[in-house]
Amino acid sequence: MIQIFNLYKVYPDNHPALTDINLHIKKGDFVFATGPSGAGKTTLIKLIFCAERATRGQIIVNGINLAKIKKSGISYLRRNIGVVFQDFKLLNNRTAYENIVFALEVTGARRKEIKRKAWQVLKLVGLQNRLDATPLGLSGGEQQRIAIARAIVNNPTILLADEPTGNLDSEITQDIMELFKNINERGTTVVIATHNKNLAHQYSDKHILLEKGRVINPA
């Protein structure tokens, strides 16, 4: 599903963010990337959905070599990768329902399909009765549910999440994690970046431990 070989990422200011990373994430895995602040978790996530390009090495996602991907290829790759962030990244001038529709519309989905799919994911995240609320009228947990709904509405094979519960209290965090687990059980590969080791241990035994840009998992 996701294979990484000898990956290096050096940002323009010559600061090495990732050094010699080798990973293999299998289909259906539920994986955490953990490590202290500045370890390179966000950078790793960004490289997988092509928000950043690798300095050296190979990343292969769904059989596609990201080093060789073209601009238009990135668009189609991203329809197969859902991404969720700490700050939700919802459009505040649109309702919950419209936020999800937007993601379908701009990828050129058919009108009928849009309605059906939007309803389906809203039901899945348990917000079918809040679809007319704008993000500012929703709690943090609800906003993150909408963001997750948007991320999975195109039925991606991979769901990436960067500190998805960083802005949420512990009770809501559990709910969101259960939702990720739920999505994973439906066959989606889930990769979550977090500095919260306990949370990672609670939900999975597959961890990528990062420190100063290197994987430090015991062999």
Next chain:
Amino acid sequence: MFLYRLLYFFREAFQGIKNNRFTHMVAIGTITLALLTFGIFIITVINLNQIFDDWGKRIQVIVYMDEDTSSEGIKKVKEKIINLTQTENIIYVSKERALITLKKSLHNQNGILDNLDDNPLPASFEIQLKEEYKNLQSVQAFVARVKGIDEVSDAEYGQEWLEKFSAFISMVKLVGVSIGCFLLLATIIIISNTIKLTIYSRREEIEIMKLVGATNFFIQTPFFLEGFIQGLSASLLSLGILFVSYKILISKIIIDYSLYLGYLDLIFLPQKLIIELILLGILLGLFGCAFSMGRFLKA
């Protein structure tokens, strides 16, 4: 499906215009101004050309005879000129006739001419050329030919004003083209700035579009549509202004002009140029957009 997408693009474009009403208005105003300047120059040049042609139709060549040409000689010259292909019609003006005409035209001060011992005016021919030869080159060729005849002392066709007028039109064209080019550039820069502002005001939407895998085509099209709408509204607006001003002007100028210089038919832009002006407006809008898009998509 296609219609639904088109609807989406238009909705987004109008949303963009609505969100940045003021900047869009400024942009449309600028394009309108640029196109208006173009239009005014084009109309001016077209009409000057028209007047030029019109006056050209009245061109006649006057051939002056040597002082002491015999009536035999005059006949011979007349024969020669009639046989030239360009000649339509020829009238002989004798020395006496020329003096009478001059006296008539100076009706108030004809006392001056009464005291002349001798008639200083030469005999001449007034020649009308055939329609198809009433242009600068043909007239010049004709005059050169006639000057070559022995008994002819000189021939003229009012070259001075013809050449001056010709130079004047060239200058108007030059000024028009330079101002026009400058305005074109300014317009593109201003449009590209408005589009940049809409891009900025929609950066979150664009970020999410990229995130969920919208193609560049999908991201860009609404902006190009904005540029297109700007250009189109500006061209229609400028054409409207041009037409109204033309109608007002025509009712004033024509009357004045006709009093002094004869009948005049001022023309508006021909259909072909109207279409070209609209296309220019649209092109400007799209260009301005492409300009800011290029920079934005690199980022």
